[in-house]
Amino acid sequence: MTLAKTANQSTVTVSGHEIEMHKGGSGPPLLFLHGGGGFGTFDPTSSPLADKFTVYAPSHPGFFGSARPDWLYTINDLSHFYKDMVQQLGLDDYVLVGHSVGGWIAAEMAAMDHHNIKALVLIDAAGVRPVNGEIAEVFMVSGDTRLKMAFHDPAQVPNYDSISADPGPEGAAVMHGNMEMLSRLCWRPYLHNPSLTRYLDGVKTPALVVWGKQDAIIPVECGEIYAKLLPNATLKSIDNCGHNPQMEKPEEFNAAMAAFLGEL
Template sequence: MNYELKEIGKVKYIDEGQGPVLLLLHGLFGELSNFKHQVDYFKKDFRVVLPMLPLLDMDIFNTTVAGLAKFVQKFVEKLDLKNFHLLGNSLGGHVALVYILKHPERVRTLILTGSSGLFENGMGDSYPKRGDREYIRKKTEDTFYDPAIATKELVDEVFEITRNRLKAMRIIALAKSAIRNNLGDELKEIKQPTLLIWGQNDKVTPPFVAEEFKKLIPNSELYFIDMCGHAPMMEVPDEFNKILEPFLKKHG
């Protein structure tokens, strides 16, 4: 992704376009490039802001969903972002939920795709197989409906993270924090218009999870995308954007 990486403190982020703010949060093994197609598409009408979450850099005691939500809070305050659209994928969706529950006054709408927060088939239980590249390959492929999207480069990138003991400990800590931090009883407090975009073939947060979010978040609407896994914005970006655009403009 050929965008200028800006820095504020030690935080690297992308900030493109002008207009209403669309703040994007990536998932556990995510990169800024996960949202390349959304930055490309929405920067013509929105100010698209995408921070690199410090998943592998926080001290182990704060390596939690709540710790990441505090990071987002500080980032938002430093950039003085207000009345923004908040979109999160996977763990990023979970962080978005914790953030909006604590700071609803800053958020205009919420968009979740493959979000944890209720249930996920994560890496928390069997993850300690750090040296097993085949295991990592299979887990990476499970993210997508089309396993070919899990390229050798992507698998190698995830595998290298897991081979580092300290990084692996942080990944495990975040995965277990996501499992423990179930938000089912709190979701009724979310009043903002909420859009749920879900892969019909999501193995990590299966379709029933999306249905439960729809039931628990009062002002929410749900769209399923067929032949799509856990990261619709990457796997089927055109269809994802076509669902997201009218929602943003309706509430923008």
């Protein structure tokens, strides 16, 4: 999967490092942090989110061919980077949304300081370790295998061909670089922070945890852990759905988001 290209792209420099920013919509600010595979077929800047919010969707530093900062080695580092970006952009009382590794970043940001975060949404987020199940191995398998793991039923995904097509040499190099950067950030401990669960009960922000029940990468048990530890969280599990509900079950995902955000 790749980063969706949008009509509203620019670059911003944060802490001396330039990143690509996708921006769209109007209304209060919403920051959307993508997973390791980018946005795929889901462009948050033209989704129903943009009907009610000004959506900011950055590309993580070190992903999609951008330079890798020498200091960036952990999700905690990346969380601090985005806290700096939020301050630089003047985002206040904003909605924070993250998918997969982006959800892990969002959870870490909220645990650091949730006071200017109006609401938190975690979508099949990494960051916590299941007690009974396992987080799937994604670094030692092929790109085709990772793609199959990402969806319960690809036939449900609009425009699936656009992400399953042969990316060509250039696209393959970009995806390989993404996985290298992801492994740098998430290898040890593997796709979780053992300390994060200690801090989630301090996040008083209203939270929605959205999860595909058949997620083959990060089991729904992790969503249950997030929903249990975040004091003001609601869990929305979506049946017949894998790791990407925003792509695989867009109507149910959008309805869950609208219901939650409409109550703020």
